[in-house]
Amino acid sequence: MTVSQIDEEVAKLLKLKAQIGGDEGKHQFTLKTAKGTRDYNPKQMAIRERVFNTIIRCFKRHGAETIDTPVFELKETLTGKYGEDSKLIYDLKDQGGELLSLRYDLTVPFARYLAMNKITNIKRYHIAKVYRRDNPAMTRGRYREFYQCVNDRRILDGMFAVCGVPDDKFRTICSTVDKLDKMSWEDVKSEMVNEKGLSEEAADQIGQYVSMQGGMDLAERLLQDAKMSQSKQACAGLTDMKQLFSYLQLFQVTDKVVFDLSLARGLDYYTGVIYEAILTQNCPVNVSATQNGVDEKAEEGVSVGSVAGGGRYDGLVGMFDPKGRKVPCVGVSIGIERVFSIMEQKAEASARKVRTTETQVMVASAQKNLLNERLRLTAELWNAGIKTEVMYKKNPKLLSQLQHCEDSGIPLVAILGEQELKDGVVKLRTVHSREEVSHTHNSLFTSVWSPSPLVTIPGTLGGC
Amino acid sequence: MTVSQIDEEVAKLLKLKAQIGGDEGKHQFTLKTAKGTRDYNPKQMAIRERVFNTIIRCFKRHGAETIDTPVFELKETLTGKYGEDSKLIYDLKDQGGELLSLRYDLTVPFARYLAMNKITNIKRYHIAKVYRRDNPAMTRGRYREFYQCVNDRRILDGMFAVCGVPDDKFRTICSTVDKLDKMSWEDVKSEMVNEKGLSEEAADQIGQYVSMQGGMDLAERLLQDAKMSQSKQACAGLTDMKQLFSYLQLFQVTDKVVFDLSLARGLDYYTGVIYEAILTQNCPVNVSATQNGVDEKAEEGVSVGSVAGGGRYDGLVGMFDPKGRKVPCVGVSIGIERVFSIMEQKAEASARKVRTTETQVMVASAQKNLLNERLRLTAELWNAGIKTEVMYKKNPKLLSQLQHCEDSGIPLVAILGEQELKDGVVKLRTVHSREEVSHTHNSLFTSVWSPSPLVTIPGTLGGC
Numbered sequence: 020m021t022v023s024q025i026d027e028e029v030a031k032l033l034k035l036k037a038q039i040g041g042d043e044g045k046h047q048f049t050l051k052t053a054k055g056t057r058d059y060n061p062k063q064m065a066i067r068e069r070v071f072n073t074i075i076r077c078f079k080r081h082g083a084e085t086i087d088t089p090v091f092e093l094k095e096t097l098t099g100k101y102g103e104d105s106k107l108i109y110d111l112k113d114q115g116g117e118l119l120s121l122r123y124d125l126t127v128p129f130a131r132y133l134a135m136n137k138i139t140n141i142k143r144y145h146i147a148k149v150y151r152r153d154n155p156a157m158t159r160g161r162y163r164e165f166y167q168c169v170n171d172r173r174i175l176d177g178m179f180a181v182c183g184v185p186d187d188k189f190r191t192i193c194s195t196v197d198k199l200d201k202m203s204w205e206d207v208k209s210e211m212v213n214e215k216g217l218s219e220e221a222a223d224q225i226g227q228y229v230s231m232q233g234g235m236d237l238a239e240r241l242l243q244d245a246k247m248s249q250s251k252q253a254c255a256g257l258t259d260m261k262q263l264f265s266y267l268q269l270f271q272v273t274d275k276v277v278f279d280l281s282l283a284r285g286l287d288y289y290t291g292v293i294y295e296a297i298l299t300q301n302c303p304v305n306v307s308a309t310q311n312g313v314d315e316k317a318e319e320g321v322s323v324g325s326v327a328g329g330g331r332y333d334g335l336v337g338m339f340d341p342k343g344r345k346v347p348c349v350g351v352s353i354g355i356e357r358v359f360s361i362m363e364q365k366a367e368a369s370a371r372k373v374r375t376t377e378t379q380v381m382v383a384s385a386q387k388n389l390l391n392e393r394l395r396l397t398a399e400l401w402n403a404g405i406k407t408e409v410m411y412k413k414n415p416k417l418l419s420q421l422q423h424c425e426d427s428g429i430p431l432v433a434i435l436g437e438q439e440l441k442d443g444v445v446k447l448r449t450v451h452s453r454e455e456v457s458h459t460h461n462s463l464f465t466s467v468w469s470p471s472p473l474v475t476i477p478g479t480l481g482g483c
Numbered sequence: 484m485t486v487s488q489i490d491e492e493v494a495k496l497l498k499l500k501a502q503i504g505g506d507e508g509k510h511q512f513t514l515k516t517a518k519g520t521r522d523y524n525p526k527q528m529a530i531r532e533r534v535f536n537t538i539i540r541c542f543k544r545h546g547a548e549t550i551d552t553p554v555f556e557l558k559e560t561l562t563g564k565y566g567e568d569s570k571l572i573y574d575l576k577d578q579g580g581e582l583l584s585l586r587y588d589l590t591v592p593f594a595r596y597l598a599m600n601k602i603t604n605i606k607r608y609h610i611a612k613v614y615r616r617d618n619p620a621m622t623r624g625r626y627r628e629f630y631q632c633v634n635d636r637r638i639l640d641g642m643f644a645v646c647g648v649p650d651d652k653f654r655t656i657c658s659t660v661d662k663l664d665k666m667s668w669e670d671v672k673s674e675m676v677n678e679k680g681l682s683e684e685a686a687d688q689i690g691q692y693v694s695m696q697g698g699m700d701l702a703e704r705l706l707q708d709a710k711m712s713q714s715k716q717a718c719a720g721l722t723d724m725k726q727l728f729s730y731l732q733l734f735q736v737t738d739k740v741v742f743d744l745s746l747a748r749g750l751d752y753y754t755g756v757i758y759e760a761i762l763t764q765n766c767p768v769n770v771s772a773t774q775n776g777v778d779e780k781a782e783e784g785v786s787v788g789s790v791a792g793g794g795r796y797d798g799l800v801g802m803f804d805p806k807g808r809k810v811p812c813v814g815v816s817i818g819i820e821r822v823f824s825i826m827e828q829k830a831e832a833s834a835r836k837v838r839t840t841e842t843q844v845m846v847a848s849a850q851k852n853l854l855n856e857r858l859r860l861t862a863e864l865w866n867a868g869i870k871t872e873v874m875y876k877k878n879p880k881l882l883s884q885l886q887h888c889e890d891s892g893i894p895l896v897a898i899l900g901e902q903e904l905k906d907g908v909v910k911l912r913t914v915h916s917r918e919e920v921s922h923t924h925n926s927l928f929t930s931v932w933s934p935s936p937l938v939t940i941p942g943t944l945g946g947c
Contacts, residue, residue: 049557050599050803053583056553058596061607064549080865082872084839085528089520090554090585090612093513110576111585114616119517121554121575132522135514143525148554152578269855270862339514375548394733401544408546 055153061375066362067355071146074353078144086143088128090150094118100127100335102190102287107152121150126288126332126350134339139346146355166275169294170282171260172330174241177253178280181246182224184217190287191215196229197283204230229281235264237278259292284330291331292349298326298361327353374428380467381429382409383420385436390414392435396445399460400433405467424450431467519617525839530826531819535610538817542608550607552592554614558582564591564799566654566751571616585614590752590796590814598803603810610819630739633758634746635724636794638705641717642744645710646688648681654751655679660693661747668694693745699728701742723756748794755795756813762790762825791817838892844931845893846873847884849900854878856899860909863924864897869931888914895931 052058059067078085097108097120109121122128125145133141175196179189195210202210204226211217211225224246231237238260241247248254260278267273284293329351336346366373382397384390393409400407408429410420417434424432434446434455444457447466458466484492516522523531542549561572561584573585586592589609597605639660643653659674666674668690675681675689688710695701702724705711712718724742731737748757793815800810830837846861848854857873864871872893874884881898888896898910898919909927912919922930 049559050595050805051557052553052599053555053557053581056555058553058599059551060600061548061550061605064551067551068549079841080868080870082840082842082870084525085532086525087523087528087531089516089522090614091517091520093515093517095513110578112574112576114574117517131514135516135522136524141525150554266858269858341514376546377543378546391733394730398734404544406544406546 062366062373063359063363065373065375066366067359070355070359070362074355075144075146081142083142083144086129086132086145087147088122088125088132088145090148091119091121092128092131094120096120096131096339097123097127100288100338102285103194104151104285109150109152122147123151124149124286124352126352127335129350130332130335130346130348131339133336133346133348166277166299167294167296168277168279168282169260169263169292170279171256171292172289173252173256173291174260174280175283177247177250177256178225178228181250181253182228183221184225188215188217192217192225193283194285196225196281197285199229199281199283231280232277234273234276234278235261235268238264256291263292284328288332288335289330290333293330294328294351295325296327296351298357325354326357327351372428376408376427376429377406378408378427378429379406380408380431380433381420381424382407382433382435383417384415385417385434387414389435389440392440396433396435400464400467403464403468405464421448421450433463526830526837527823527827529837529839530830531823534819534823534826538819539608539610545606547606547608550593550596550609551611552586552589552596552609554612555583555585556592556595558584560584560595560803561587561591564752564802566749567658568615568749573614573616586611587615588613588750588816590816591799593814594796594799594810594812595803597800597810597812630741630763631758631760632741632743632746633724633727633756634743635720635756636753637716637720637755638724638744639747641711641714641720642689642692645714645717646692647685648689652679652681656681656689657747658749660689660745661749663693663745663747695744696741698737698740698742699725699732702728720755727756748792752796752799753794754797757794758792758815759789760791760815762821789818790821791815836892840872840891840893841870842872842891842893843870844872844895844897845884845888846871846897846899847881848879849881849898851878853899853904856904860897860899864928864931867928867932869928885912885914897927 091111094110095118098105101108101123104123108123111119111121125147129143129145132138175193176189179192180186184192192211192215195207195215198210199207208222208226211222212219228247231241233240238257242254242257242261247257264273264276264278267276282293282295284295329349331347331349333345333347336348337343340346380400382393382400384393390413397407397409410423421432423429430450432448432450434448436446439446439457442457444459445463446455447458447463448455456466555575558574559582562569565572565587568587572587575583575585589611593607593609596602639657640653643656644650648656656675656679659671659679662674663671672686672690675686676683692711695705697704702721706718706721706725711721728737728740728742731740746757746759748759793813795811795813797809797811800812801807804810844864846857846864848857854877861871861873874887885896887893894914896912896914898912900910903910903921906921908921908923910919911922911927911930920930
């Protein structure tokens with residue numbers, strides 16, 4: 020029999036076994052996570068922790084507090100908030116009692132929280148997972164920089180009005196405009212005219228506006244625009260846009276922000292300024308340069324979509340308040356999965372090892388029968404707050420103990436041997452230099468704690 | 484009309500309004516979180532963060548890595564793992580595609596993860612919420628100390644065998660034994676005999692064993708016990724128990740651990756050692772002492788149930804492996820909600836304020852029309868990595884800016900005034916001492932960063 024014949028035979032037999040429910044029928048499980056979900060292994064978690072810490076540090080720097088809300092809400096809390104996206108909500112099975120849905124974003128639960136607790140003033144951040152029944156196609160790539168697009172719902176609505184879009188078509192035309200990041204203007208226009216029944220003239224007028232990008236200057240120009248200035252709404256939005264740019268000037272970030280009349284955002288609940296953070300990808304193009312004898316591809320920035328987005332939603336809290344009291348809100352949501360996937364790729368590309376533990380010392384033995392001594396020293400180090408590991412075998416080889424340190428990035432090894440025990444000392448070995456120094460008990464603890472080069476724990480990720 | 488008549492009339496009118504769908508029918512929402520769930524406000528989150536950090540620090544000290552798994556699993560992944568508790572699993576609605584359930588614990592997803600990734604060696608921690616359709620009655624109280632109960636499933640099964648419990652009744656009798664923390668032995672015995680059909684003689688024999696508590700000595704005595712020693716299983720469990728106590732001696736924690744033959748644990752998947760961490764509550768009893776003219780109640784330790792529990796589950800991973808390969812596992816689950824509720828109560832009882840932000844400096848102005856100057860300095864401080872806040876009003880009063888610092892525990896205020904701007908300085912005020920020092924720009928940044936008493940930020944929680 021050839022190998023492939025054997026494989027085939029084995030496969031047949033396993034299939035048969037599965038059919039008759041072999042091994043007490045236990046093994047017919049599909050061994051997988053649910054569609055659209057994934058596990059995070061320790062390396063991925065170490066990177067995720069870095070990303071989160073960077074973001075949380077930023078929120079804290081700006082004085083934000085954090086809250087948490089449950090993973091599911093009453094179904095009615097989510098009803099009527101997401102427009103066409105509502106079909107993507109995960110519902111829980113009716114098992115008696117309340118009808119529940121998994122949260123679709125953090126904004127609606129936040130609005131519910133504000134209304135419930137009658138809060139009108141809070142700067143909060145909330146890090147949690149949200150659940151959507153779609154098929155996220157994760158584009159991966161190397162990203163060079165990012166910038167932010169800004170627009171205002173009132174400018175969009177004013178623009179629609181002055182271009183002759185009927186009132187009842189605002190939202191659906193807005194959805195079509197939102198596709199400009201993925202479709203050409205020709206295709207967007209065709210959808211407006213042929214699918215949504217807009218007049219070609221109105222579409223063309225919209226086309227002129229949505230191609231505009233700029234800053235303070237553009238807002239000023241549009242306030243003078245013969246058509247645009249006819250809309251009170253548009254003027255209100257443009258005036259606020261000017262104010263926003265005056266703050267951006269104070270913060271010295273105008274080079275990162277673009278006022279873009281094509282930005283629409285999908286969700287229904289925005290009432291004012293809207294924005295997105297866009298990453299620019301490094302894409303190889305067909306120009307090659309030879310440097311140091313190595314072929315390098317010239318690279319060009321290409322937009323790969325948004326990693327964050329948000330806006331003002333002044334009406335949402337009022338929808339939950341018994342008296343309809345409005346609480347103005349503005350916020351941003353960061354697509355952490357995307358940011359994380361970028362960081363993960365960076366880590367893979369870098370030669371640097373990602374540590375998944377923070378262990379400072381491995382307690383090892385050079386001879387047999389020292390398990391009790393190893394455990395005793397380990398407990399002492401733990402009690403002193405030192406991150407310590409010990410191998411669980413009774414008699415591990417010294418080499419395999421040292422190898423484990425190399426593999427997992429543990430910088431120090433405390434080595435016990437018969438002689439050391441007699442002398443009342445411990446040998447402390449620095450893994451990367453292989454240097455060994457004998458220590459008394461007390462000086463051991465000080466050495467591990469002291470901020471000397473001995474305890475430099477290699478960073479888990481460069482540049483993030 | 485009296486006030487109560489007015490109230491009554493208003494209530495009637497509001498009810499009528501709700502019936503006819505007043506305010507466009509928007510306000511018939513039930514403004515609540517789903518049953519059994521809760522929100523966490525910023526203060527509660529600050530305490531939760533403290534609790535988590537304490538626990539994570541411990542895991543990291545012991546060299547653990549962390550992983551994450553999705554909040555829902557394929558329904559079949561959870562099937563057949565929880566015995567009678569399965570009815571408490573939340574299922575997702577069948578919306579086409581896979582049948583899904585919210586995770587009921589972190590152990591089964593972990594076993595699935597190990598089998599899927601063919602991992603046989605890992606020390607992991609996993610902090611995440613789990614979902615159970617029960618009515619958790621949260622006992623609150625002041626807790627003094629905790630201890631751990633230990634037993635072994637094999638000792639229990641061996642005990643059942645030698646006491647004459649039929650094989651097919653092991654699990655159900657085990658469930659009854661598990662109730663000994665809430666029920667008297669008489670009631671437990673009655674359930675065994677009258678509901679589960681066990682002979683009175685067998686029940687009495689069990690009764691003698693389950694009253695036993697001890698340590699190494701008890702394990703040794705039971706290994707000599709005429710009846711117990713007849714069971715191979717019990718002997719294996721008792722031998723391991725002796726080994727466990729020898730390690731506990733090395734770690735010097737024997738005073739915290741009790742070998743308790745009544746400990747059973749509900750879940751089906753345990754195969755060896757099982758344990759629980761029990762809190763002892765301070766309960767007022769009827770002895771009063773007068774001290775400093777104030778009546779004080781003497782207090783006595785009363786068990787209020789477990790805050791953590793776990794055990795060995797050597798068979799679970801094999802249930803997911805196509806070839807049934809076993810991976811021995813042992814773990815503990817911490818009931819963080821309970822720990823958290825204790826810490827929350829401690830914080831409430833203490834006079835200390837819980838800070839919900841880490842803001843170091845408030846940028847304030849003493850005169851009007853300095854918004855731009857405030858924003859500019861704020862941005863500079865942010866860029867220097869200093870946690871800074873600024874009030875959003877155009878012309879806030881100095882008093883209300885200082886009051887905000889008092890309320891939220893911000894220790895420093897950088898005050899801008901016309902004179903300071905002319906002189907190129909900033910006044911730095913220490914909130915608690917009201918001391919004010921003028922600084923140039925550079926010395927301001929150094930002052931805020933320097934580890935002087937100026938920057939001592941009061942801790943958010945004492946003693947945790």
